[in-house]
Amino acid sequence: MAERPDSNFLRAIIDRDLAAGTYASRTDPQGERLPAVITRFPPEPNGYPHIGHAKSIWVNFGLAQRYGGRCHLRFDDTNPVKEDREYVDAIIDAVRWLGFSWESPTRDGATRAYLYYASDYFDRIYAFAEALIECRAAYVDSQSAEQIAATRGSFLEAGIASPYRDRTSEENLALFRAMRAGKYCDGEHVLRARIDMGAPNMVLRDPVLYRIRHAWHYRTGDAWCIYPMYDFAHCISDAIESITHSVATLEFENSRPLYDWILGRLRDTGALRDPLPHQYEFARLNLTHTITSKRKLLQLVTEKRVDGWDDPRMPTIAGIRRRGYTPESVLLFCERIGVAKTDGWIDMSVLEGAVRDDLDGRADRASAVLDPLRLILDNYPEGHGETCTAPRHPKHPERGVRVFSLSRELWIEREDFTDDPPKGYFRLFPGNKVRLRHGYVIECTGAEKDASGNVIAVHANYLPDTKSGTPGADSIKARGSIHWVSVPHAFMGEVRLYDRLFIESNPAAGEQGMMVALNPGSKRVITACLEAGLREAAPEERFQFERHGYFVADRFDSSPGKPVFNRIVELRTGRTAGPSV
Template identity: 35%
Template sequence: MQYLLRHFIRIPLYHYSQCIPSIASTLKNLSPSQLTQFNQLVSNEDEKQLKLIAYLVQKLKPGLIPFKQVLLQQIRNKSIESNQDLEYAIKLIQKIQNPEFYLNEYINTIQEKRIHSCIIQITQKYPGLCSNEQFIKIKQQFPECTQEMVIKITSLKQNQQKQQIYQKIQTFTPRDIPEQHNQPEQLEKHKCITQGKIVLRFPPEPNGYLHLGHVRSIRLNFHSAEQLNGHCYLRYDDTNPANEKQIYIDEIEDNVKWFGHKPTHITYASDYFPFIFDCALRLIKENKAFVCEQNREDMKEYRKNKQPSPYRDRDIDESLRIFKEMQEGKHPESKYTLRLKIDYQHANPTLRDPVIYRVLYTQHPKSGDKWKVYPMYDFAHCICDSIENITHSLCTLEFEIRRELYYWILTNLNLYKPFVYEFSRLNVSNNMLSKRKIGKMIEMGIVKGWDDPRLLTLAGLRKRGYTPQAINEFIDQVSVPRGGNEQIISIKLLENCIRKELEKTVPKIMAILNPVLIDVEIDNNTIKQVYVQQDDVKMVGSPDFYGLTPNKQVCLRFFGVILCENIILENERVKYIKVKLVSTDLNERKKLKGQLNWLDKNDCIAATVNEYSYLFDTENPADIPEFWNNINKNSLQIYDVKVPKSLEYKIGDRFQFERNGFYIVDSIQDGHIYFNKIVGLVEGEKKSLK
């Protein structure tokens, strides 16, 4: 009984749903003996605990994950009146508390961190709760979510998840949609063409640069096809020429190759426009489509209110004539659309007579001005999948509601039907993965372009210095869940993936950020000039600062012990330092905690470093309507740096700057080197002098 109650208290913290009424309802159904046990556990002091839960629920409700809500509802609806009922509830609770459930499907480190933050706030507001046993248990369940915890949690099932990224496809099972099943002759023809192999596709729209979210689809489709000895197409969904450009087409293909994938075929939706157009004609002739004259606003209102279009019963021949005239360029944009005739009162809004064709007088990047009418995505996508004999059509969860329309179209055209599966969209903390919003930031001048290293576009990640191996490792670790599009993955996991790779592969060098020149007096006649870092120097020291301060001894690594004699400031910044060499004895050097990195003035060259941090101050900027007001103003810092001149630097070379992090040579202009910071060191490993 105590076990059950303890976990009932824990449920709302994990699931962010209003669980207090359900607990009260459950208590009403307890047997007398169970109620006695419960009364022994509850005191007036515990009312504060219920208030605590209610507070956490209120704070965390927006993060609700649908699948967990379903499980919670099952528990709510079950009366606990017998041992069997008790076992049932415990079984469900154990399922949602099971580490594998979280590690494989829901990596909730961000939500855990929010809970910890709420607990801290409550502790400050109600210090008396710190002696409450129930409160202490909750604090123990949700310690501070440190970077190390994030890494540990997400790494526990790493090997298993690597397999799942492609093996999961073999476990997908059809859902209960009768229309998705193919006729025997269709299946026979399909298997004859595919030879029983899996056929997948990656179908991006060429209206912007790919971002990290697309890599989950790239990895799932291309990597799975390679591992399962199947095929994968790169198909451009070029059905909207208004937003599509050749530069995006080229960039997408380049990124697919960057990941080491070779598409079986590169195709375009526009390759199939003649066949798709004929499909539309066939549906008109069968009275399953009609030409509509409603404007966008009226159509939206009619569909919302489940009202039929005034043109729904238009004569078939008239619809055929107008539709052909639309393609001939005889009608302006927005005057006519072609709509399916399905069910204007359907519960699923996507089936309320959707538009499948519209007029666009825009130059197409591939077909030029050949076409005046263009199919909508929902109409073209399923037909292209069928033509290419795709076995598994994999897409993100926001398309789940469109699955019925997908199968309605193929069923009524008597075409082969692929199996459709949806997975969660990838969201990463402190950044944005929306092409529309990224475009908005570029337009506003917040970022410099699609390849700005602060963005999680593939162009930005490449410029930042990320490798395809590190990005794939990240995707493998987060796997392919169906937990809902609300899931947010900590960006620290991505950083850890690239850091682990670079620790093994790049050379370490001494580089001095924000260099300050110091004169080291070796004897009365010899002065040695070296650079040290600005943050290794202070006018006033402290017990935990091991750098240079007046009248203090420190060690220049691999050189000797020095005594700081004078520090000169200019505009509150260190301009010049004079020190004296005290000893070069190894034992004397080892005694000092202050070990400074340095470079000889004659053995280094000047360069520039772009230091990047998180683009947004909040973990989930997508929740903020005016997201541009949440930009981290310090997301880009530019510093001078001194690097050894004995090394050769080429664009794309990566280095570890000791005590600072990992960097890539971004460009070399007139002999001057520009570095981009890839990622910092793990906090515990950063050899700070503070």
């Protein structure tokens, strides 16, 4: 999908590198010339990907496509305690659903999948760690995690050097190899970089590179009991894969000097060679009325505040898909917000507007009554019925028409009748005329009420010569128009009315936490009266329910002849927009 002009500063960086030939002369081990642009999408498989990841996918894969390069999908799986194959599968599904591929053609015309895992490189990363130990750029620290944290100092004062910082390379190698052999318990030792305990950037105060963790890894099993930290494995993985432009969000900006330091020291040892990857940061996606912290999303799931990772209220890509969003609408949203250099807030209405604009042209129309009230046409023959037609899509006559039945008794929306109309009310009230959409003009004659005064049925007469599409149909004017479904022909189906999960613009703010900001009305399940043709809706088939919004047949809970509909988004919103960039 084309991006807005000048919306992506990263392109200027790549254009500069291409003009300078920065990565032009590189070859792979087989002697094949490498593309001048290789990006990567490197998620940690510790949760389901969310809308923020969708933007990162769009940025990284989109840049590679634009410059004829390639984008790798790599799982930075260095923490066995939190990672799982389920999350890997969810990320793979998300990238595919968005329409991107990590496969690229090779020189011989075949196709190669550039799908990697940091765990593929554990042996090489370990060897790089030993190379740093040998050149005294890393050392084994025997302090506890609490002691290390207490001696890191603050922004106002330098940290305190570890008493183990000056161990010899031989001592460090022996200890590190014993750690690898499983001779120590979790937390007994760590491997730290020897950089600068007085560095203004706290990240550079001898960061931990390896820790002991006797845990089962979903890919390597119990082959390892020490695991590299993310910051160590990530930059090395980029170098191993010959990444040119390592694109990250702004929370990694402070880690860029460490990224450069690790690669630079390994280059000095001869373990790596120029040109090395370089990291660039862009603004992360901060979206109002939602949460994009995987830890907090996991909390919503484990505390059963939602119905799983793919709950249609969740900002996960699986949830967005189940809600009924299309991949095109998500990419349109990414295009509209562009790529910024500084963080800001995007109002949820921008995402909702993107799916409306995408579905307006693709979703067939249908009639649905969500809050039914019986309408009786007293002068319409009992037992009689007739067909009415309407275009499947008003802007696409080539799609044909839908056919539905009209009868003496109809379902209408409860809000379409009142016996005490306010000024400007043009729907049903005694003595008023309205048009049944695609049907007749009717005149309201009154209503039935129960003992409590609640309206239980509305009565009207139809005007025979006013049926839509027939000669003279407009001879009698009606200022209002209402939709309806025939009572004997209606399909009664489950409809889930979803709204925003949080009522607060920034649910993470405040001392009480996000749970108090949950919207109690974010999910409402009703039985609706639906146009008969909707019975055959296929899973993930989308419709505009006229007046109500866009709906989708749930991809999992729908079955043949019994679809369950999720509301994707209302036709329009009167909400006040929050902060935006």
